[in-house]
Amino acid sequence: MTICLGLEGTAHSFGAGIVSSEGLVLSNVWDMLRPDEGGIHPREASQHHAYLGPLLIRQSIDDAGISPKQIDIIAFSQGPGLGPCLRTTATMARSLSLHLGVPLIGVNHCVAHIEIGSLESGFNDPVTIYVSGGNSQVIAFAGGRYRTFGETLDIAIGNMLDVFGRHVGMRFPAGPKVEKLAKMGSTYHTLPYSVKGMDISYSGMLTSARRLFDEGLPLDDICYSIQETAFGMLAEVAERAIAHTKKNEVLLTGGVARNNRLTEILQGVADRHGARFHRVSPPLAGDQGAMIAWTGILQYGVGDTLEISSSGVLPKWRTDEQDIGWKE
Ligand code: AMP
Ligand code: MG
Secondary structure (H helix, E strand, C coil): CCEEEECCCCCCEEEEEECCCCCCCEEEEEEEEECCCCCCCHHHHHHHHHHHHHHHHHHHHHCCCCHHHCEEEEEEEECCCHHHHHHHHCCCCCCHHHHCCCCCEEEEEHHHHHHHHHHCCCCCCCCEEECCCCCCCCCEEEEEEEEEEEEEEEECCHHHCCCCCCCCCCCCHHHHHHHHHHCCCCCCCCCCCEEEEEEECCCCHHHHHHHHHHHCCCHHHHHHHHHHHHHHHHHHHHHHHHHHCCEEEEEECHHHHHHHHHHHHHHHHHCCCCEEEEEEEEHCCCCHHHHHHHHHHHHHHHHEEEEECCCHHHHCCCCCHHCCCHCC
C-alpha cells in the first residue's frame, strides 16, 4: 500500500489530505481565506497558506493516525492557479519531499477534481462539468488527455455569482445566498445568454444583472434569472459534449456543484441521454488535498514524478496539457 500526502493551494483555500493507493481518504482538512470585504488578493491568500499550511499538514497526519515516516509520496497542486499561492504551496511540498526523502509529484488541479470525482462515483469515463470560483469547464477524456470541450471565455461561474453578490451587499461566497433567494423568485428577467460554439461568456449577464439591481428590481427575481440563464448555458454545452462523445456518465464537481438547481438541470440532461449522473459530495467537490493526493497516487503508478529542479509552478497549466497515462 502506498500513502500519499497531497497539498492543495491554487487559490483561496489551502488543504492537506492523505489517501492510500486503495483509494481510502485517511484525512482531508482545509481552510479558506474569507476576506471581510472585497475579493481574494493573491498575496493575502498566499500568506494565509504560509501561516496555516504547516498546522493543517500536521492535523492531516494526526487525523490519518499515521506517522510522517509512513508517507510514501508528496503531491502538490502545481497549477493552474494564482502564482503566489502556488509558490507557497510548492515550497512546502518540496521541503517535505526532501525532508522525508520521498518522491515529489506535480498535480494538475483540474485533473485532480475529475479523478477524485471518478473515485467517489466509480465512473470510468465521465463527461465532467467542473464549476468553481476560478473555473468553468466541460471536460472529457479523448486521445490520452482530458480535453476541454467547452469553457468560459471570461469569468468563472462562481466568480460571476460572487461579484454579483458583492455588488448587492452579500459577503463572499455569494453562491449559496443567490441560490436561497432564487428559490423565492418567480419572474424571469431576460439576461444575455451567450454560448459561442462550445464556449460560454458570463461577463455580459453579470453587467446586466447588476443593472437590474440598480434599477430596483426585486433581488429574488434577479437571482432566479441569473441561475436559470447561467445554468442553462452550461447545460447546453454539457448536453452537446455528451451527445458528441456518446459517453454515458456525467460528473458534476467544483464548489458550484453544491447548487441544487444546477444539479437538477444537469441530472435532467443526463437522463435524456440515458447517462448515469453523479454530483461529487461537498467535502470532495471543493478545493482540498485529498484530490491532489489521489491523483498523485495515480501519477506515481505511471512514474510521473518531479525533480526538485523542475518543480516550478505552472499558473496557466491547461487541463489538456497533462498526459493521463494511468487511463490507457
Ligand atoms: P471553489 O472555488 O471550488 O472553492 O468553490 C467556491 C465557489 O462556489 C464560490 O464562487 C461560491 O460562491 C460557489 N458556491 C458555493 N456554494 C454554492 C451554491 N450553493 N450555489 C452556487 N455557487 C456556490
Ligand atoms: Mg477547484
